[in-house]
Amino acid sequence: MMALLKRHRTLCLALFLGFFLDYPALAAWNFDSVRPSEVPWRNSGKETLVFSNAMLLEQPRELMAANLLAGFFHPLIFWMAGTILAGGLLVRLVLCKKARKRTQELSQLWEDCRHSQEDLQRSNQKLKTLIQSAPTAVIALDREGNVDSWNPAAAKMLGWLEEEVLGRPLPIVPAEGQARHQRILESLQNGNVLRGEVVQPLRKDGSRFIASLSVSPLLDESGQVNGSMAVLMDITRQKLAEETLRASEERYRDLFENAKDMIYTRDLEGKLTSVNKEMERITGYTREELIGMNILEIVAPEHRPVVEQFIRDSNAEASQVTREAELITKDGRRVPVQANVRVICRDGKPVEVEAICRDLSEQKQMQAQLWQAQKMEAVGRLAGGVAHDFNNLLNVIGGYSEMLLDEAGKGSTLRHYAEEIRKAADQAASVTRQLLAFSHKQVLQPRVLDLTGLVTDLSKMLRRLIGEDVQLSTVLQPALGLVKADPSQLEQVIMNLAVNSRDAMPQGGRLTIETANVELDEEYTRLHPPCQPGPYVLLAVSDTGAGMNARTRAHIFEPFFTTKPLGKGTGLGLSMVYGIVKQSGGYISVYSEPGHGTTFKIYLPRVEATGEFLQERQAVASLPRGSETVLVVEDEPAVRELAREFLESSGYQVLDAEGGPAALELVKQYPSPIHVLLTDVIMPKMSGKELVGEVMKLLPKTKILYMSGYTDDIIADHGILEAGTYFLQKPFTRDALASKVRKVLEG
Numbered sequence: 001m002m003a004l005l006k007r008h009r010t011l012c013l014a015l016f017l018g019f020f021l022d023y024p025a026l027a028a029w030n031f032d033s034v035r036p037s038e039v040p041w042r043n044s045g046k047e048t049l050v051f052s053n054a055m056l057l058e059q060p061r062e063l064m065a066a067n068l069l070a071g072f073f074h075p076l077i078f079w080m081a082g083t084i085l086a087g088g089l090l091v092r093l094v095l096c097k098k099a100r101k102r103t104q105e106l107s108q109l110w111e112d113c114r115h116s117q118e119d120l121q122r123s124n125q126k127l128k129t130l131i132q133s134a135p136t137a138v139i140a141l142d143r144e145g146n147v148d149s150w151n152p153a154a155a156k157m158l159g160w161l162e163e164e165v166l167g168r169p170l171p172i173v174p175a176e177g178q179a180r181h182q183r184i185l186e187s188l189q190n191g192n193v194l195r196g197e198v199v200q201p202l203r204k205d206g207s208r209f210i211a212s213l214s215v216s217p218l219l220d221e222s223g224q225v226n227g228s229m230a231v232l233m234d235i236t237r238q239k240l241a242e243e244t245l246r247a248s249e250e251r252y253r254d255l256f257e258n259a260k261d262m263i264y265t266r267d268l269e270g271k272l273t274s275v276n277k278e279m280e281r282i283t284g285y286t287r288e289e290l291i292g293m294n295i296l297e298i299v300a301p302e303h304r305p306v307v308e309q310f311i312r313d314s315n316a317e318a319s320q321v322t323r324e325a326e327l328i329t330k331d332g333r334r335v336p337v338q339a340n341v342r343v344i345c346r347d348g349k350p351v352e353v354e355a356i357c358r359d360l361s362e363q364k365q366m367q368a369q370l371w372q373a374q375k376m377e378a379v380g381r382l383a384g385g386v387a388h389d390f391n392n393l394l395n396v397i398g399g400y401s402e403m404l405l406d407e408a409g410k411g412s413t414l415r416h417y418a419e420e421i422r423k424a425a426d427q428a429a430s431v432t433r434q435l436l437a438f439s440h441k442q443v444l445q446p447r448v449l450d451l452t453g454l455v456t457d458l459s460k461m462l463r464r465l466i467g468e469d470v471q472l473s474t475v476l477q478p479a480l481g482l483v484k485a486d487p488s489q490l491e492q493v494i495m496n497l498a499v500n501s502r503d504a505m506p507q508g509g510r511l512t513i514e515t516a517n518v519e520l521d522e523e524y525t526r527l528h529p530p531c532q533p534g535p536y537v538l539l540a541v542s543d544t545g546a547g548m549n550a551r552t553r554a555h556i557f558e559p560f561f562t563t564k565p566l567g568k569g570t571g572l573g574l575s576m577v578y579g580i581v582k583q584s585g586g587y588i589s590v591y592s593e594p595g596h597g598t599t600f601k602i603y604l605p606r607v608e609a610t611g612e613f614l615q616e617r618q619a620v621a622s623l624p625r626g627s628e629t630v631l632v633v634e635d636e637p638a639v640r641e642l643a644r645e646f647l648e649s650s651g652y653q654v655l656d657a658e659g660g661p662a663a664l665e666l667v668k669q670y671p672s673p674i675h676v677l678l679t680d681v682i683m684p685k686m687s688g689k690e691l692v693g694e695v696m697k698l699l700p701k702t703k704i705l706y707m708s709g710y711t712d713d714i715i716a717d718h719g720i721l722e723a724g725t726y727f728l729q730k731p732f733t734r735d736a737l738a739s740k741v742r743k744v745l746e747g
């Protein structure tokens, strides 16, 4: 072996040198294939170690192969002597320089890396400071949902200090929120982010508040979710403000929607943009139909120009107006409204128009009713005044025609003239009587009575009156309340209405008379001035006749208004009805449409039963009789005779006289007491009142009963007789006379 080494000494030296000399060169050569990321930096700061380690740990096989190759070639190089060695040395030098440059680059890289690590640390610190000083609560949770970090704002907001909650489950989730909390955690595990969830966390003191929660997952280096970061903001105030705003908006919407007036908004061209319920109700159109419709489409044609003008003006400048107009509803009805219209401006420019419209139908109806009542009152006063004056004149005409009759010989032309004058005066007196009835100036003899009984008694006569073609039905309430009225006047009322109905049903039909107890409430009386609320008895007379149009309806109660041909109707029937009802404290209304018949409703105030009523009811059962003495004073022989007959048949002793002076003579001479003086009011020589005055001086205990065909201020100032004075309307029936005399005697 030694021999071999000696023989090949040069070769061995060359091998040895070549191996060591060229090792770094080859390493540098190979270095290009070593990536910086693969170098274990942290273990060494020295470049040689870098190389050697790199060579040994990362590239051993390649290096070995390279070295073997080098070992193989070196003998050859030595063999080829020094020139090649020199070349090798040169190559090595070059390679060494390249290696140094690489080393510098790598150390620069390492330096950069160290800097960025420091930057990272700094920014981490900054972030930590930021979170710590953040005004909102920032909470980090670990993978299990336990608290990992809890900033001071969280402590302040929630009440727990960081050390109280670290490593523990989140304490702020209320019992009912646990399920949701779990769902959120699961969602975060899947990498989802949560923004602006509204939650109600618990504070340490048990109180609650409203918060907005945003959570995002935290990832580790490998991109796995290993926790979460939550930001919690107290939005209680904001929510409260929102709630207040919502409540106020709701209030305004409610005000708008449920207002008793119609409210709408429209654009500047007149197109409706919003409407309320009342608008739908009154116009009959639905909201969908109205919106987009031009307001002009529901305005009555004659009011359109004014509205159009306003639409044009509202473009020019802001304004507010109040107008009356009529709307046309979907079914064609007209509704009078008062519109308060306002142009709404934004930034000084008109943008839309809002209007509040009040339905005036009710108000107009009330106005019309009131106007009608006032008109009737005025006409009544006028008619009453005229009738009163005419009555006086007719008295004179009647009186002098009587005298003429007395003077004129039987069969003479003069007598005939006088008779005609007297007839005409009687007829005229009948007209004035009706006029006086209309103007509530009749002498009424009111008493408490039951309308059911009155109608029943009258129905036989009514059947005859209305003829065979008209059927009479009565719907009478058995336990009907009582009213205080003059029965003969009420009979007059019913008869007038029945005759009108008969006239309205020339081809026949049905006449229905109904009585009922009713209560008139505030609602009804408000719409029917001057009605007062309270208990009433209703007397309704309906027919199935021709009915009336609005024009006729408006005038029927006026005296002399008639649609009947000349000589058929005087137009006084309903005015009398009106007057009697009014004078009895009641109200009358009419419901009628052409072709749909007519109903008159009379409301008379209900009264309590009085002793007088109960007595009278008994008296009706048997006609009152008596044996007392009655003195009848009447200038009309036929009437005087009739009264005598009636009274005698009822058992009375009867004396009679044709005037005041004769009666006074009789009183002076008659030996026995005279219990009742029945006297006419108007007589030629001495009036009833004068006679009564004289008789009272002689026989103060005698009871007085006046009788008259019509009223006069001598008897009554205000239409109704003073208490204690009795009055009998002419013409009278036997029953009427007998009851009245009995009443006077017992009164």
Ligand SMILES: Nc1ncnc2c1ncn2[C@@H]1O[C@H](COP(=O)(O)OP(=O)(O)OP(=O)(O)O)[C@@H](O)[C@H]1O
Binding pocket: 496, 500, 501, 504, 543, 545, 546, 547, 548, 552, 556, 557, 561, 562, 563, 564, 568, 569, 570, 571, 572, 573, 574, 575, 598
């Ligand atoms: N039941 C009814 N149906 C239809 N129209 C009626 C009815 N009652 C009254 N009228 C109308 O009212 C008008 C006035 O009636 P009113 O009783 O005052 O006078 P008249 O009947 O014409 O005459 P008079 O009653 O004096 O004989 C009538 O002419 C008629 O046009």
Ligand SMILES: [Mg+2]
Binding pocket: 496, 499, 500, 569, 572, 573, 574
């Ligand atoms: Mg009539």
